[in-house]
Amino acid sequence: MRASDQPSNLSILIRKIKSKPLDRELGFGRTATTESRLMNPDGSFNVQRQRLNIWDNTHYHLITMSWWWFFWLIFGSFILMNCLFSLIYNIIGIQHLNGIVAGGFLHNFAQAYFFSSQTLTTVGYGHVSPNGLLANVIASCESFLGLLTFALISGLLYGRFSRPQAKIVFSEKMLVAPYKNEQGLMFRMGNARRSELIETEVQILLAFNQRDENGLLGRNFYPLELEINKINFFSLSWTLVHPLNDKSPIYNFSLQDLLDARAEIMVLVKGTDETNQQQVHTRHSYMADDLVWNARFRPVIGRNAKGMPHLITRKIGEYEELRKDI
Amino acid sequence: MRASDQPSNLSILIRKIKSKPLDRELGFGRTATTESRLMNPDGSFNVQRQRLNIWDNTHYHLITMSWWWFFWLIFGSFILMNCLFSLIYNIIGIQHLNGIVAGGFLHNFAQAYFFSSQTLTTVGYGHVSPNGLLANVIASCESFLGLLTFALISGLLYGRFSRPQAKIVFSEKMLVAPYKNEQGLMFRMGNARRSELIETEVQILLAFNQRDENGLLGRNFYPLELEINKINFFSLSWTLVHPLNDKSPIYNFSLQDLLDARAEIMVLVKGTDETNQQQVHTRHSYMADDLVWNARFRPVIGRNAKGMPHLITRKIGEYEELRKDI
Amino acid sequence: MRASDQPSNLSILIRKIKSKPLDRELGFGRTATTESRLMNPDGSFNVQRQRLNIWDNTHYHLITMSWWWFFWLIFGSFILMNCLFSLIYNIIGIQHLNGIVAGGFLHNFAQAYFFSSQTLTTVGYGHVSPNGLLANVIASCESFLGLLTFALISGLLYGRFSRPQAKIVFSEKMLVAPYKNEQGLMFRMGNARRSELIETEVQILLAFNQRDENGLLGRNFYPLELEINKINFFSLSWTLVHPLNDKSPIYNFSLQDLLDARAEIMVLVKGTDETNQQQVHTRHSYMADDLVWNARFRPVIGRNAKGMPHLITRKIGEYEELRKDI
């Protein structure tokens, strides 16, 4: 662990900061890591929770997994259920399915599989149909199960569709640039969705390692004030600025200081998606390695053929380094 | 660009306004247009965003397109899917569909199309049914796909239904009328839905071109204060008034001043729809051309046969010009 | 109109009230009625809005109509659609439906009706099946339409289920009872649902007729302050009290004063339903005729067999008159 090997640097940190850290209780527990990042770049936290039981996070995963995985999961379940029921029909006896000419096992299995599929989806052509008590009972249950499963899938599909989600693109780097006779810590966000984000609010938290008066290494949290932290509409792009003046907890810090302290800057965005009027939260995290000293973002908004402002989403992170004479 | 051709007028503007503009960061980027309107009359912004990938706005479009387009889109998809599967069955060989008497290509295509339709919708009459491994596998997948598609449509239909939406009708014109010994900027809104809008709040933003001290033309934003900006119930109609007193940023402006500066007045309405208790946002935009000097709205609420107050929605924009002696 | 016939009384009203009325703009327009009640006892407003087009309130009505009407409406539509398609099949020619023995018109109509029903619900037994291009096309469209209709019904059913609704029972009468050495205006509400209402807030508006300085009769609105207007949980019952002290706009009013002024007391309740965490709004309205002078509510909470507090919902309005010596 590099930070703890350099007590000199960190004692400097203590000296420099006037503002008080946030109380430590941020829901991560007392042992919040001093080594790895707390928040991943995608905004998820770098933590793990023990499940209480196996079903506990089923709904969460079904709602948040990618569309491809979701499709293959339900298609796989469909095939699995058909195989299962095909086996059951074969155990009962293939002769209890009218319209099937019995043959070898594979032939019977395939035929029963197709009958099962026709029952599960309720397509029920009827060129194959159950006869006898047991086959009828199974077929009845299967069609019930089929409908239930598809009702469930309907619900999940809607849950996936209606999940509040913004698509905010963040610049990969955080810049330290001249700002109003001083310097400012800057990053840029772009709204990549068709729908507006209204009443958008941003909050920044800085986490870094400090030694307390007893020399114990701990991770402290400081809020970083923004020049503007709330806008009416987040329509295209937004450059957020934390002025590096004497009110900033990291005033006069060098890049090395921040690297040594394993500084992490967490960005919390809150807004209302206009299409469904749901509140959305997005997070992002920058490590000290993502900082670029003395640079400036390139314009990201152009004009399209009709003269409309036009966000070139892919350029959100583009910046240019400034001459080093400041 | 007319505005920049008349620096004299615009320098007047600078002189006249005491109140400070809002900070420029309104989510439209630095290059916010000085020529065209920022907000369309329907409340959508005059901006464009580059998509990150082709699926990005699918859900947005499926939810917001008109009902007619939505219906034809899914009906078209239904026909397309049937054509596709019909081709597949024909490639496999029409003889693998029991009950179809093979004929010319068109005949076979139509027969397979109808079988496909019966499978996709799971109606499955069964006078035609698949035989052989391949045809059965395809039919099984098709019925699965059919159910999935209709589950998806269920979800989309519900998403469309439950989308929070107010139907607020705005007067086409904004009036400048006598108001409490002074003048007031007025517009009127009517609630055209059956359900009440509760805790409705309105905010007005004025955008217009100004030259800064260096003579650079830019677009500034000023909030316009309303006499009343919040009501408990927006039941029928509401006339909103911005008093043109010395606290107003456009106090003593003439219509020509506003035209020159390409003034745009953006109206932001927020309320809660009572039926589903969802928050709704509506926007509207007036350009300087929409201003009528010295006029007054005609009454819009009548009495119906039972003596109940009755909103005649179509009259929401009706006004009468006043004598020019004020 | 009784109130306007008694200017003497109403001029008294003007004299008595120290507090200022709310600004008139309450979303009901300038001509707010001075005769009939503004809010019906069920909380709906006594107003009417002209529809912009015929579909405008369809969703509203489908979501808010009673369950019986909803069931009969969709069952009726099912029968109607079947009749329509039966006619179409008969026009095409009953011979294009395999398995039907042609007969008289009624027989043919019934047979085609049943085939249509099997297609619309996708049950598709198959003892009747379409043959020929036209019959197949119609059947294909019908099964598509059937699925669409049931997807729509699924959506509506869920919309009806998930509509935020509290079931708050109000006492029929409002009492004027002794309260802390003075008198208080009281009414009682009970929560008749299984689920708790959290963070419940109540607001009271008084509307009554007054003559202004020019003698013009108008309807003014005054907020009535409540001793407690917000509780953490609205679990069982809640008695709300407006103290009739000298801060009240109706301090020293007699019942006759309130009757003359056609006083209406509107109760607005806002809370969060715990089961689905949705905000719910309920309203109620009392007219001056609903006031009972010098009475007290009877206890409404008993103990059940296990000693638990138990709300006897039906008794929420029970009160007893007090001796007239106060």
Next chain:
Amino acid sequence: MRASDQPSNLSILIRKIKSKPLDRELGFGRTATTESRLMNPDGSFNVQRQRLNIWDNTHYHLITMSWWWFFWLIFGSFILMNCLFSLIYNIIGIQHLNGIVAGGFLHNFAQAYFFSSQTLTTVGYGHVSPNGLLANVIASCESFLGLLTFALISGLLYGRFSRPQAKIVFSEKMLVAPYKNEQGLMFRMGNARRSELIETEVQILLAFNQRDENGLLGRNFYPLELEINKINFFSLSWTLVHPLNDKSPIYNFSLQDLLDARAEIMVLVKGTDETNQQQVHTRHSYMADDLVWNARFRPVIGRNAKGMPHLITRKIGEYEELRKDI
């Protein structure tokens, strides 16, 4: 009732408490119990409400019952409906179902049951099909009812899925532990779900029996202040502390005092589930018996193999007693 037998102790309580109780109106009515607990450990209230009609809480129960009960309920209804329709078909006459060879009653019932099941689920193989007017009408209605029922189940399933629910685990005991030179009342919560709880807020209410100046026993409510009552993210665990200093209403109380007064500490948690951005409320209740004097929680956050903080949910309540010398 033990508390009322010991007036001496309770009169002490009156003497000791400086802060004022909350107004009694907490939605439980005037007769709030002085004997049993008000809130069950699972957060539900210990109250009962009389239903207004039999359907009143149907939706509530269908949404909140366990998944097992829900599954068996709808499966049971499926079987019941099939039995009912089977009886109807048998009453009409089994000969009106083509494809069934009539036999004894049980045989006929079973055959009609299977036909009914094929109709209700719309699988409709067609080896059995209705003939005659009455059988066709019944089958048509049944298939309609089947679709309706499954649309309803779809809606309920989605309602169950989307119900906002946090899974917060509480420590079984509340500890009194040294805290900043004084003592603090502490309990611990853990977030057992995959999704973060953002902007989580906690409120504590203490209820206990007191005698008023007339010696009447009543139950009073006091808010207990927390050192920190709001956090940005409730990610893993959170230890909440009420400092037992002289501002606390139970400063200097002994365990016996709290037992005598039947003290109950109610914990109200409010937060926003990140996955669906819905607000969630959770409650918990501790009785005086759940208090442990002079103990400390054991660490509950470990590191997993990758060095990530890891919540061991099952250990959330683990504590160790401290030496009794404080």
